[in-house]
Amino acid sequence: MPELPEVEVVRRGLERWVGGRTVAAVEVLHPRAIRRHLAGPADFGTQLTGQRLGAARRRGKYLWLPVGDGSRAVLAHLGMSGQLLVQPPDAPDEKHLRVRIRFADTEGTELRFVDQRTFGGLSLHDTVLGDPDGLPDVIAHIARDPLDPAFDDAAFHTALRGRRTTVKRALLDQSLISGVGNIYADEALWRTRLHYERPTAGLTRPRTAELLTHIREVMNEALAAGGTSFDSLYVNVNGQSGYFDRSLDAYGREDEPCRRCGTAIRRRPWMNRSSYFCPRCQRPPRAA
DNA sequence: CGTGGCCCCTGATTGC
DNA sequence: TGCAATCAGGGGCCAC
Numbered sequence: 001m002p003e004l005p006e007v008e009v010v011r012r013g014l015e016r017w018v019g020g021r022t023v024a025a026v027e028v029l030h031p032r033a034i035r036r037h038l039a040g041p042a043d044f045g046t047q048l049t050g051q052r053l054g055a056a057r058r059r060g061k062y063l064w065l066p067v068g069d070g071s072r073a074v075l076a077h078l079g080m081s082g083q084l085l086v087q088p089p090d091a092p093d094e095k096h097l098r099v100r101i102r103f104a105d106t107e108g109t110e111l112r113f114v115d116q117r118t119f120g121g122l123s124l125h126d127t128v129l130g131d132p133d134g135l136p137d138v139i140a141h142i143a144r145d146p147l148d149p150a151f152d153d154a155a156f157h158t159a160l161r162g163r164r165t166t167v168k169r170a171l172l173d174q175s176l177i178s179g180v181g182n183i184y185a186d187e188a189l190w191r192t193r194l195h196y197e198r199p200t201a202g203l204t205r206p207r208t209a210e211l212l213t214h215i216r217e218v219m220n221e222a223l224a225a226g227g228t229s230f231d232s233l234y235v236n237v238n239g240q241s242g243y244f245d246r247s248l249d250a251y252g253r254e255d256e257p258c259r260r261c262g263t264a265i266r267r268r269p270w271m272n273r274s275s276y277f278c279p280r281c282q283r284p285p286r287a288a
Numbered sequence: 289c290g291t292g293g294c295c296c297c298t299g300a301t302t303g304c
Numbered sequence: 305t306g307c308a309a310t311c312a313g314g315g316g317c318c319a320c
Contacts, residue, residue, distance in 0.1 A: 032297085036316095061314075061315095079297090079314060080297085080298095080312070080313050080314065081297090096298090115297095117296090118296080118297055118298085119296070119313080119314060120314085163290085163291090165290090169292085182313065182314090272293085272294080272313080273313060274311090274313095
């Protein structure tokens with residue numbers, strides 16, 4: 001699954017292989033992949049053709065490429081199964097190829113958006129006026145991610161304390177902190193010895209600081225591992241950073257021993273997905 | 289307006 | 305062996 005580190009790997013790939021190139025043609029093979037572009041797939045192609053793309057940016061799991069003078073940007077989200085691939089034009093179409101972007105140069109590659117489950121997509125938006133990052137307006141509500149140097153730890157703690165919710169819900173709330181998904185949430189909570197249902201209102205400042213440290217550590221470790229496992233021709237991996245999977249301590253380890261205390265890791269259904277935790281290291285909050 | 293539940297989608301896996 | 309149910313999960317949307 002593309003998590004923040006994989007998305008960052010993709011961003012670097014786009015910066016290297018796509019930045020500065022001019023779009024010659026856009027082919028939309030599945031309209032759902034362009035659904036956020038309200039004017040429709042044809043307009044998406046028309047607006048993009050002839051435009052020069054700038055250096056890729058990222059916030060959380062969102063990626064964008066400035067278009068032309070930077071007043072607009074192509075926004076990309078990989079969803080669950082999305083890939084952005086730089087391919088030679090004669091490479092056979094991927095089974096789930098959704099969008100193809102050809103360039104007006106002789107570099108001999110094209111950009112492909114491939115997405116089995118079509119939870120992801122591409123779209124074109126105006127950028128927030130005066131924003132130094134050229135943030136697309138539709139993601140202005142997305143909080144900075146914990147690897148962003150401008151992420152405000154103190155403000156995050158205050159916001160957490162003000163919410164009447166539980167800690168894992170808060171970690172997945174993109175308006176509080178972005179880039180943390182189900183896997184990283186479970187890993188960071190395990191490292192912090194926090195149960196996923198702990199109310200945010202009870203978190204102390206040092207506890208929040210600890211949690212942020214662990215989120216950053218696990219993401220940086222995954223980024224380092226993900227960075228090693230791909231081919232330079234591809235802009236990203238296929239979503240399975242196989243190498244980091246072996247470093248997981250909680251996620252996907254039901255019935256396996258906790259690496260700290262040996263107690264069997266448990267899995268609980270949670271919000272139509274799963275939460276993995278150590279019942280000994282991560283004690284549930286006292287029932288209200 | 290904050291909170292929480294539902295649903296979008298396809299393929300691999302599991303169970304009867 | 306075949307088919308249905310389940311699961312994966314980000315995030316927009318909407319009801320309360």
